[in-house]
Amino acid sequence: MKVAVMGAGAVGCYYGGMLARAGHTVTLIARPTHVQAIAANGLRMETKTFDEQVRLAASSEASAVRGTDLVLFCVKSTDTEAAGAQILPHLAPDTLVLCLQNGVDNAERLQAVLTNHTVAAAVVYVATEMAGPGHVKHHGRGDLVVEPSAAAVAPALVAAAVPTVVSDNVRGALWLKLILNCAYNAVSAITQLPYGKTAIGEGVQDLMRDVVNECLAVAKAEGVQVAGDVNAAIRMIFDTMPGQFSSTAQDLARGKKSEIDYLNGLVVRRGQARGIATPANRVLWSLVKLLESKQG
Structure with a gap:
């Protein structure tokens, strides 16, 4: 396949790099500092099983999506519409756009921009960070859950060592x-x-339980059938990614705006619309917003 990664940060570099290692033609659309490093030395992929310089193309222009079969859409939730408008003039009619983003409504928001194109949602489970220009560090997992409209690319992802499941309930996932x-x-x-240290903090397990219960109440009111065992999934994060800092933590550490409005903030807004109290989520959302304003 010919693949472009729009918004090639840690997540996009990881999945784009895995596809490039499997022989696909991949272009990362990233910040100039990453583009320069990748052009000079390739993408350094430091993972649990290998540490390689992977050769692929890189660009800072949205027009690099032209002529691709697949676009991995990996921008922050705050930039969904703007990035969608940037790639729209360059997309071929049959290009699949696969959203590898946090939050629950990005594919819907992107589809509203890319009205005549196929946009598919995916659920991403991977722990990664950018350790430097053109250097992605992988801490764990790497699996995807995708909508049936993306089923055609699932075999290529699996062959690239990206475990991929096609699900009829991606909304619940x-x-x-x-x-x-x-x-x-x-x-x-x-x-x-990191997750391992926060989860064992005094009172944090009770806080997490309150957050989860509020989320489940809002999901139920929204008619969502949450996929899988929530408590088991909570434990799995602790077991498989104890040393990982959240993407929100990484954003704040770098002085960047986080996606908190599309995480705890979304639960607060949806809960308010449904008449459901979400005090634990509201406190976490408001504190992160305060930390963001402090950086400004």
Whole structure:
């Protein structure tokens, strides 16, 4: 396949790099500092099983999506519409756009921009960070859950060592991921501690339970059938990613705006619309927003 990664940060670099290693033609659309490093040395992929310089193309222009079969859409939730408008003039009619983003409504928001194109939602379970320009570090997992409209690319992803499941309930899987993010991300961001240390903090398990219960109440009111066992998924994050800092923590550490409005903030807004109290989510959301304003 010919693949472009729009918004090639840690998540996009990881999945784009895995596809490039499997022989696909991949272009990462990233910040100039990453583009320069990748052009000079390739993408350094430091993972649990290998540490390689992977050769692929890189660009800072949205027009690099032209002529691709697949676009991995990996921008922050705050940039969904703007990035969609940037790639729209360059997309071929049959290009599949696969959303590898946090939050539960990005595919719907992107589809509203890319009205004549196929946009598919995916749930991403991977722990990664950018350790430097053109250097992605992988801490764990790497599996995807995708909608049936993306089933055609699933075999290529699996062959590239990206475990991929096609599901009829991606909405429920996105909500499961949202609940995990709501439970872990803000606490990791506020404390600047990894999951393993936050989860054993005094009172944190009770806080996480309150956050999860609020999320489940909102999901039920929204008619969402949350996929899987929430409590088991919460434990799995602790077991498989104890050293990982949340993406929200990484954003705050770098002085960047986080996605908290699309995580705990979304639960607060949806809960308010449904008449459901979400005090634990509201506190976490408001504290992260305060930390963001402090940086400004």
